[in-house]
Amino acid sequence: MSNPDFGLKGDLTDTERKRMEKNLSHWEGNAAAHGSDHDASWGDGHAIELEIRNLMRFIEPDFRVLDAGCANGYTTFRILERDPGAVRAFDYSQTMVDAAKRAQSEKDPDGRIEFYHGNILEIAEKDGTFDAVYAVRVVINLPTWERQQEALREMHRVLKPGGRYLFFEAFEGSQRKLNALRELAGFAPLEAPEFNLYIEEEKLEEFVEPLFEIERIERFSSLYYIGTRFVRDLATTGDEPPSYDGPIHQLFADLETGPRSGDFGIQKCYVLKKR
Numbered sequence: 239m240s241n242p243d244f245g246l247k248g249d250l251t252d253t254e255r256k257r258m259e260k261n262l263s264h265w266e267g268n269a270a271a272h273g274s275d276h277d278a279s280w281g282d283g284h285a286i287e288l289e290i291r292n293l294m295r296f297i298e299p300d301f302r303v304l305d306a307g308c309a310n311g312y313t314t315f316r317i318l319e320r321d322p323g324a325v326r327a328f329d330y331s332q333t334m335v336d337a338a339k340r341a342q343s344e345k346d347p348d349g350r351i352e353f354y355h356g357n358i359l360e361i362a363e364k365d366g367t368f369d370a371v372y373a374v375r376v377v378i379n380l381p382t383w384e385r386q387q388e389a390l391r392e393m394h395r396v397l398k399p400g401g402r403y404l405f406f407e408a409f410e411g412s413q414r415k416l417n418a419l420r421e422l423a424g425f426a427p428l429e430a431p432e433f434n435l436y437i438e439e440e441k442l443e444e445f446v447e448p449l450f451e452i453e454r455i456e457r458f459s460s461l462y463y464i465g466t467r468f469v470r471d472l473a474t475t476g477d478e479p480p481s482y483d484g485p486i487h488q489l490f491a492d493l494e495t496g497p498r499s500g501d502f503g504i505q506k507c508y509v510l511k512k513r
């Protein structure tokens with residue numbers, strides 16, 4: 239393993255170290271196998287597009303932005319479309335950082351993004367220097383809720399007063415709701431991968447209260463999950479292996495980006511304003 243100290247000065251317990259080593263080796267393997275492709279971070283390209291679409295709305299021109307756990311930079315390169323003033327991006331997998339740097343000549347020829355090796359538990363940035371910080375499916379890689387809280391404190395530390403932390407993670411409560419739906423049809427519950435620890439919404443909301451105002455919660459993947467983790471299973475025989483590229487994935491990804499509830503109700507009302 240290229241970086242067994244994880245870029246940390248402080249101590250880890252044996253259990254934490256083992257979990258982080260396992261986690262790191264998962265991401266190192268993904269980086270080696272998939273290079274600059276989105277598969278290095280997740281096979282579900284539609285879900286990733288929904289994340290990016292929602293993330294970009296919060297990046298303003300000239301913002302100083304930090305991407306924590308940037309993987310191979312797949313998302314980082316996309317936010318350049320918003321013309322931020324400066325982007326710094328780090329990951330604790332050196333292989334991911336190397337893949338991001340390799341892709342840079344094509345995707346960021348002017349070198350506007352600074353990629354580096356680092357850990358969200360000890361961010362190598364000064365206090366109060368970013369307008370926006372984000373981590374997309376990163377905090378769930380930390381081994382305990384206590385370590386996840388440390389990451390939240392670190393992201394808070396490097397933000398300017400009034401800056402935003404865009405906390406794009408996976409959540410326990412939503413998974414329970416989805417599993418309740420699946421149970422009605424006799425489907426097995428979905429579980430977090432063993433290298434992840436999903437976030438409990440209630441604990442998060444209580445913890446962040448003194449640090450951050452929760453401005454709103456963007457539930458940008460609700461319909462997509464109903465479609466692809468419930469309707470898809472109803473609509474298929476179960477013989478074919480599930481694919482992230484099937485038509486149901488496209489259909490429900492489109493629903494998320496169109497009118498919020500889709501357009502399936504036969505009755506609707508056009509409100510016609512006289513000219």
Ligand SMILES: C[S@@+](CC[C@H](N)C(=O)[O-])C[C@H]1O[C@@H](n2cnc3c(N)ncnc32)[C@H](O)[C@@H]1O
Pocket residue numbers: 262265266279280306307308309310311312313314328329330331334356357358359373374375376379380
């Ligand atoms: C699901 S991928 C992230 C995808 C990426 N944010 C994107 O939007 O394309 C998770 C990444 O988090 C990184 N990671 C996990 N724990 C980390 C930590 N403690 N500090 C920094 N990066 C970490 C992994 O190496 C991996 O590249």
